[in-house]
Amino acid sequence: MKRVPRMLPVLVALAALSACAAESPSATVSQPASPAVSKAAATRAAGGTAVTAQAKPKLEIADITPMGEKTEKVGVGFPIIVTFDRDVKDKAAVEALLEVQADRPVEGAWRWVSKRKVIYRTKTYWKPHQKVLFTARLSQLPGNTAGKDVSRRFAVGTSNISVVNTRSHVMKVYRDGKIAKKIPISAGKGGFVRNGVDVYLTTSGVHLTMGKKAVETMTSSWMGVTDPKDPRYYKEEIPWAVRISDSGEYVHQSAGYYQYLGRSNQSHGCVRATPAGAKWFYGIAQRGDVVKITGTKRKLDWRNGWSYWQLNWTQWKQGSAL
Numbered sequence: 145m146k147r148v149p150r151m152l153p154v155l156v157a158l159a160a161l162s163a164c165a166a167e168s169p170s171a172t173v174s175q176p177a178s179p180a181v182s183k184a185a186a187t188r189a190a191g192g193t194a195v196t197a198q199a200k201p202k203l204e205i206a207d208i209t210p211m212g213e214k215t216e217k218v219g220v221g222f223p224i225i226v227t228f229d230r231d232v233k234d235k236a237a238v239e240a241l242l243e244v245q246a247d248r249p250v251e252g253a254w255r256w257v258s259k260r261k262v263i264y265r266t267k268t269y270w271k272p273h274q275k276v277l278f279t280a281r282l283s284q285l286p287g288n289t290a291g292k293d294v295s296r297r298f299a300v301g302t303s304n305i306s307v308v309n310t311r312s313h314v315m316k317v318y319r320d321g322k323i324a325k326k327i328p329i330s331a332g333k334g335g336f337v338r339n340g341v342d343v344y345l346t347t348s349g350v351h352l353t354m355g356k357k358a359v360e361t362m363t364s365s366w367m368g369v370t371d372p373k374d375p376r377y378y379k380e381e382i383p384w385a386v387r388i389s390d391s392g393e394y395v396h397q398s399a400g401y402y403q404y405l406g407r408s409n410q411s412h413g414c415v416r417a418t419p420a421g422a423k424w425f426y427g428i429a430q431r432g433d434v435v436k437i438t439g440t441k442r443k444l445d446w447r448n449g450w451s452y453w454q455l456n457w458t459q460w461k462q463g464s465a466l
Contacts, residue, residue: 201291203238203282204229208296210431213275217301220271221352222432223452224264224278231259235465241281247274255463267457269434272303272320301430308415310346310439313406315395315415317425327421328406330398332413332440346413346437349444350453351388353433356426360385360396383419384426388435390449395435397422
């Protein structure tokens with residue numbers, strides 16, 4: 145089953161091609177950056193009357209994803225997503241004021257995905273078990289001296305890299321480079337084409353985990369089926385759901401149909417797992433963990449969720465203003 149979040153900033157078209165839906169909004173949560181505080185400039189008018197003028201910043205940060213080190217640990221594939229409070233006119237000048245410092249450095253670059261959003265991705269995965277500091281010195285932007293400098297420190301946790309083979313119907317999970325578990329799975333069965341895309345096929349490519357819920361409500365409303373009397377109608381409470389795309393793909397516990405796990409693909413596009421396997425995977429999942437899926441003809445779009453690793457390094461750097 146799949147879930148389509150209600151807020152899809154860059155995937156309006158892709159969302160229409162998803163294969164399941166949920167009643168609740170997105171499980172991904174980000175912590176907004178502290179709003180910039182205007183600096184007061186005091187002047188004295190004739191007669192000794194004090195007058196205070198408030199300088200307004202021209203650019204501030206509205207949101208930073210992921211959250212800080214005290215709130216969550218992130219996976220080795222995690223991106224830094226920075227959203228500004230208005231359109232950025234001089235992207236190169238702003239990008240030059242964004243700095244990323246890691247305890248165990250790897251090469252990285254920014255890519256602008258909209259007029260207000262820029263994303264940092266590394267050339268190779270982050271090293272696990274370290275801290276990464278992001279700093280934005282917006283007060284140094286010409287004409288923005290009232291802007292507030294912002295920083296956030298991230299905590300990188302265990303390296304969780306899962307490889308899903310939709311042909312052999314198994315998911316292998318590697319933790320810090322060592323295989324930790326093999327889980328029998330069932331992926332998308334295919335056979336339902338919309339706008340030239342088989343939306344029942346799981347997308348092949350490098351996904352990142354984006355959020356999780358212990359129980360997710362999944363329905364058939366994504367394809368316009370809301371009448372309980374319709375034979376295509378469904379509404380199910382699905383345990384241990386870990387979201388891996390914006391178009392509604394999850395790794396989750398199979399709602400029955402255990403006879404297909406490890407044997408054939410029977411889902412609407414998600415990766416179904418055994419109850420024990422799904423619960424274990426849910427327990428270790430961090431946002432930014434890598435889930436690489438192979439074996440299907442449907443390719444994952446790099447704009448679908450946090451699927452930025454679908455671009456090679458040369459392609460990624462082309463999105464930098466510098």
